[in-house]
Amino acid sequence: MFAVGPLGRVKFRRHARETSPDDSPARPLVVVVSNVSSFGGGGVIDFRDMLLGLRTKRPDLDVVAVIPQQGDLARRCADGGISTKIAWTPWWAFGKWGHLPGIDPHALIGWLPYTVSLVPGIAQALLFFIRRHPTMVLTNTMTVPSHAIAAKILGIPHYWMVREFGRDDHRLWFLFGYRRTVRLIGRLSEAVICNSHAVEQSMLEQDPTMTTHVLYPVVDAPLGIPPQRRPNERMRAVLVGYFSVAKGQHLAIEAIAIARKAGIDIELTLVGAGNQQPLRDLAHRLDVEDLVTIHGPTHDVTPFWAGAHIGLMCSQSEAFGRVTVEAMRAGLPVCGTNSGGTPEIVNPGVAGLLSPPGDPHALAANLMTLEADEDLRRSLAAGALETSQRFQRDHHDDALITILDLP
Numbered sequence: 001m002f003a004v005g006p007l008g009r010v011k012f013r014r015h016a017r018e019t020s021p022d023d024s025p026a027r028p029l030v031v032v033v034s035n036v037s038s039f040g041g042g043g044v045i046d047f048r049d050m051l052l053g054l055r056t057k058r059p060d061l062d063v064v065a066v067i068p069q070q071g072d073l074a075r076r077c078a079d080g081g082i083s084t085k086i087a088w089t090p091w092w093a094f095g096k097w098g099h100l101p102g103i104d105p106h107a108l109i110g111w112l113p114y115t116v117s118l119v120p121g122i123a124q125a126l127l128f129f130i131r132r133h134p135t136m137v138l139t140n141t142m143t144v145p146s147h148a149i150a151a152k153i154l155g156i157p158h159y160w161m162v163r164e165f166g167r168d169d170h171r172l173w174f175l176f177g178y179r180r181t182v183r184l185i186g187r188l189s190e191a192v193i194c195n196s197h198a199v200e201q202s203m204l205e206q207d208p209t210m211t212t213h214v215l216y217p218v219v220d221a222p223l224g225i226p227p228q229r230r231p232n233e234r235m236r237a238v239l240v241g242y243f244s245v246a247k248g249q250h251l252a253i254e255a256i257a258i259a260r261k262a263g264i265d266i267e268l269t270l271v272g273a274g275n276q277q278p279l280r281d282l283a284h285r286l287d288v289e290d291l292v293t294i295h296g297p298t299h300d301v302t303p304f305w306a307g308a309h310i311g312l313m314c315s316q317s318e319a320f321g322r323v324t325v326e327a328m329r330a331g332l333p334v335c336g337t338n339s340g341g342t343p344e345i346v347n348p349g350v351a352g353l354l355s356p357p358g359d360p361h362a363l364a365a366n367l368m369t370l371e372a373d374e375d376l377r378r379s380l381a382a383g384a385l386e387t388s389q390r391f392q393r394d395h396h397d398d399a400l401i402t403i404l405d406l407p
Helices: 042-057 072-079 105-109 111-130 146-154 178-187 197-204 249-261 278-284 304-305 322-330 360-371 374-390 393-404
Strands: 003-004 010-013 027-033 064-069 083-086 136-139 156-161 191-192 212-214 238-240 267-271 291-294 310-313 334-337 351-353
Touching: 027 042, 042 064, 042 136, 042 393, 064 072, 072 083, 111 249, 136 146, 136 374, 146 191, 146 212, 156 249, 178 197, 191 197, 197 212, 238 249, 238 304, 238 322, 249 267, 249 278, 267 393, 278 291, 291 310, 310 322, 310 360, 322 334, 322 374, 351 360, 351 374, 360 374
Parallel strands: 027 064, 027 136, 064 083, 136 156, 156 191, 191 212, 238 267, 238 310, 267 291, 310 334, 334 351
Antiparallel strands: 003 010
């Protein structure tokens, strides 16, 4: 089944998957690993789309989704005919300490407990791989290493899908430090697949030797008709995303307040999960409560796109920005932040306008420009609708298969 290779690594003998127990040719097996079990963010949607791409373009493959527990994702996989494996997938990156400045979690807790916590996940992955003999393993997110480590030990080709900056967007701290973790990601993989050139650049800054590819996610939300704005109608902007400082809802409210002081009222709708109260307090303090509407999470943002004239992306460091593309596909120009992956999506002057991160005055200036020039807003809306069609499923799926170079 396996043999000891160079440097003590265990390597599967190639004939291990040549036949099945009934002596028929074995189908190549690809294992794809997720860090979450339920839908609630772009990463898990991208995970689903990766599974669909593999099944669609290579129906000869067996695909197994490894997820940490039963949930929405397991049910969706079953509905799509994709096998699932429930497995312990311990993290080596954690987010809760990002709100405790000055505290080093390594010093507070120590390395050993977290390092030991990785061992059961690695052992479980080793046993699973020895039993199933995968042709290839993919890990979806930089936060869970167990299956990548097990694949390296057994000499199985592994690819890492990195869909986040980690430190700059989610404020994660890493068990082995950020630079060392990124370098380990490169060492444990045949290649690192990034969801934007911005993420790719952040990886290469830590390890210029790693092999990288850029694969934009699939965004196939319905194409809409650019909404028209009647004469003297207030312009309406919408921002969709989890309520947090990193997502920049406070900047949008501040920009609306700046515009009001300049004599221009622009309505703002915020949609997302999380604590609404700080945003309501800010709107009250800036005297724009009548302009700001806040909604909780929803599974259908279509009505919010349809009710707006402009989409917003105010994140300081967004790796890709699925909702940016969704807004564009709905026919909305986007006022976005000139950072992260947003400039790769929003071509300024074609599909929207960009402003420096953290600058509500520049954002307000862009909003007031579009409020005053309806012809420009409509032109950018048409450009947004056209350019958003770059993120088609066929392009993503073809590129994925090419990158993986499956036998």
